[in-house]
Amino acid sequence: xxxxxxxxxxxxxxxxxxxxxxxxxxxxxxxxxxxxxxxxxxxxxxxxxxxxxxxxxxxxxxxxxxxxxxxxxxxxxxxxxxxxxxxxxxxxxxxxxxxxxxxxxxxxxxxxxxxxxxxxxxxxxxxxxxxxxxxxxxxxxxxxxxxxxxxxxxxxxxxxxxxxxxxxxxxxxxxxxxxxxxxxxxxxxxxxxxxxxxxxxxxxxxxxxxxxxxxxxxxxxxxxxxxxxxxxxxxxxxxxxxxxxxxxxxxxxxxxxxxxxxxxxxxxxxxxxxxxxxxxxxxxxxxxxxxxxxxxxxxxxxxxxxxxxxxxxxxxxxxxxxxxxxxxxxxxxxxxxxxxxxxxxxxxxxxxxxxxxxxxxxxxxxxxxxxxxxxxxxxxxxxxxxxxxxxxxxxxxxxxxxxxxxxxxxxxxxxxxxxxxxxxxxxxxxxxxxxxxxxxxxxxxxxxxxxxxxxxxxxxxxxxxxxxxxxxxxxxxxxxxxxxxxxxxxxxxxxxxxxxxxxxxxxxxxxxxxxxxxxxxxxxxxxxxxxxxxxxxxxxxxxxxxxxxxxxxxxxxxxxxxxxxxxxxxxxxxxxxxxxxxxxxxxxxxx
Amino acid sequence: xxxxxxxxxxxxxxxxxxxxxxxxxxxxxxxxxxxxxxxxxxxxxxxxxxxxxxxxxxxxxxxxxxxxxxxxxxxxxxxxx
Numbered sequence: 001x002x003x004x005x006x007x008x009x010x011x012x013x014x015x016x017x018x019x020x021x022x023x024x025x026x027x028x029x030x031x032x033x034x035x036x037x038x039x040x041x042x043x044x045x046x047x048x049x050x051x052x053x054x055x056x057x058x059x060x061x062x063x064x065x066x067x068x069x070x071x072x073x074x075x076x077x078x079x080x081x082x083x084x085x086x087x088x089x090x091x092x093x094x095x096x097x098x099x100x101x102x103x104x105x106x107x108x109x110x111x112x113x114x115x116x117x118x119x120x121x122x123x124x125x126x127x128x129x130x131x132x133x134x135x136x137x138x139x140x141x142x143x144x145x146x147x148x149x150x151x152x153x154x155x156x157x158x159x160x161x162x163x164x165x166x167x168x169x170x171x172x173x174x175x176x177x178x179x180x181x182x183x184x185x186x187x188x189x190x191x192x193x194x195x196x197x198x199x200x201x202x203x204x205x206x207x208x209x210x211x212x213x214x215x216x217x218x219x220x221x222x223x224x225x226x227x228x229x230x231x232x233x234x235x236x237x238x239x240x241x242x243x244x245x246x247x248x249x250x251x252x253x254x255x256x257x258x259x260x261x262x263x264x265x266x267x268x269x270x271x272x273x274x275x276x277x278x279x280x281x282x283x284x285x286x287x288x289x290x291x292x293x294x295x296x297x298x299x300x301x302x303x304x305x306x307x308x309x310x311x312x313x314x315x316x317x318x319x320x321x322x323x324x325x326x327x328x329x330x331x332x333x334x335x336x337x338x339x340x341x342x343x344x345x346x347x348x349x350x351x352x353x354x355x356x357x358x359x360x361x362x363x364x365x366x367x368x369x370x371x372x373x374x375x376x377x378x379x380x381x382x383x384x385x386x387x388x389x390x391x392x393x394x395x396x397x398x399x400x401x402x403x404x405x406x407x408x409x410x411x412x413x414x415x416x417x418x419x420x421x422x423x424x425x426x427x428x429x430x431x432x433x434x435x436x437x438x439x440x441x442x443x444x445x446x447x448x449x450x451x452x453x454x455x456x457x458x459x460x461x462x463x464x465x466x467x468x469x470x471x472x473x474x475x476x477x478x479x480x481x482x483x484x485x486x487x488x489x490x491x492x493x494x495x496x497x498x499x500x501x502x503x504x505x506x507x508x509x510x511x512x513x514x515x516x517x518x519x520x521x522x523x524x525x526x527x528x529x530x531x532x533x534x535x536x537x538x539x540x541x542x543x544x545x546x547x548x549x550x551x552x553x554x555x556x557x558x559x560x561x562x563x564x565x566x567x568x569x570x571x572x573x574x575x576x577x578x579x580x581x582x583x584x585x586x587x588x589x590x591x
Numbered sequence: 592x593x594x595x596x597x598x599x600x601x602x603x604x605x606x607x608x609x610x611x612x613x614x615x616x617x618x619x620x621x622x623x624x625x626x627x628x629x630x631x632x633x634x635x636x637x638x639x640x641x642x643x644x645x646x647x648x649x650x651x652x653x654x655x656x657x658x659x660x661x662x663x664x665x666x667x668x669x670x671x672x
Contacts, residue, residue, distance in 0.1 A: 459620070
């Protein structure tokens, strides 16, 4: 046997114990579990192990290589930070679901075959739905229902794809698939739902902001990033992903600018950031894949940090609309400080994780001389700063004073510790990127800190800030919701149903009348006197072809008299006829 | 921490921060001439390219988003209820 456990098992088995623990012991247990998983990761040699033979197929629960390891490291670090942030939480549903969720994500990352990948994929969908549901408001229950429907659809696409793929290739192995043929198309579609690739993206900003303070932090990290991993593994260099990624980036920025709810702004920003990774995967060179993986790493750190600070504001004020917030810097300075580190990181300021990772993707486009992609990525870097880097902190902590004076001392200490930890990590990755670069799938020769790059990036960002403040009056917050592609199932479906209801109901009624009334009645009528009925039928045909008035009258008379008096058979005759038929049947049967 | 906040709330400091911001913009434009450039595309090496590009793209993003929102995407908060 091997010297390590698949990390998914540690989390999933560990999650089962959480409801039975109480108080301090529970807190310590939740924080120790990811720490244990981290030590376990250090002990995992490259190669495939934990193989289960199933008929002709192999289920591989631990395929360890550099690509799976970099995602595993960040997932475990994230689970650690999340566990600290959640330490005060007493709701067992949230805690168990969160650990199950983190565990199944790790299961996907280490799955060497498509079947175990699919199983963990579905556990992930279930656990994350529980996290949305756990807020237990009317809005969150509805959002959770929509969320699971979308993910069941995605899972179904993935399953169809996997079945077709296995039928075609005869192998369950999960390696580079590439977009060719229907099977790979379905698999890509299944991955695309979880990666929130536009237009399959509206579930994310619909559901995440409805979750709890703790739940949203976990949600922001795992689903989309496991999808990024599976895309990087299965579809690296698939050109269409480049364009889909660019669409996500632009869409994320536009909707984040229009949105009012702070956690929804950050959710659109998740789509925007995942867009960068998807572009990297689409470009598919070594530098680009490194960029996508390292950006996923840094992104989880700063997006969780931003979600945590938004969660802290929600925890203390009970509000999440930016139009109802503002001026919080006066009483929440630590939250503001950590939030600013996250904001600087996501925008890609030098000395933060965003600068040392995101720029790899743009550079990959630059080296390949894909002009339009490079230009749009650069626009997007400015746009990220606009919506996530300035808009979020500015409207929550500064802008117009809302009069709210939440007392930061009432915030559970562990929440601040978790934010501090992630802020430290963001800066660590920014100042000492070699630590992360060593973990990346391919050798890195990339040097982020050149005078040209630092000055260019700062120019881009500072002049974006200038544009923000000059156009501030156009960015006034409005109390609106923004129509997204979820319109199709939240509104469009209603309209479709009301359109369809008339023809469908008409067809249903007609069919019922014909099948259940008309046809049986005719059968009854004929069986009353089959011979007479045939006669009437025949004369009907004759009369309609060449009949005079008298013939018509005679027919009507016959119809009125139907069924008439039937010839009565004596019992002996009837028995004799039956006997004859029986004898004929026997002869036919035995001859 | 509270002292820092009080310090920043003084009116003169607010003004100073703004001037510092403008000064940093100018400084960045000057610094550009002191570093060795290696742009991916020849036109990306023009002086102040990044500054102009960043400013314009933000302005365009804001304008396009707002127009889309106003005429199409933004609805009342009870739209789906």
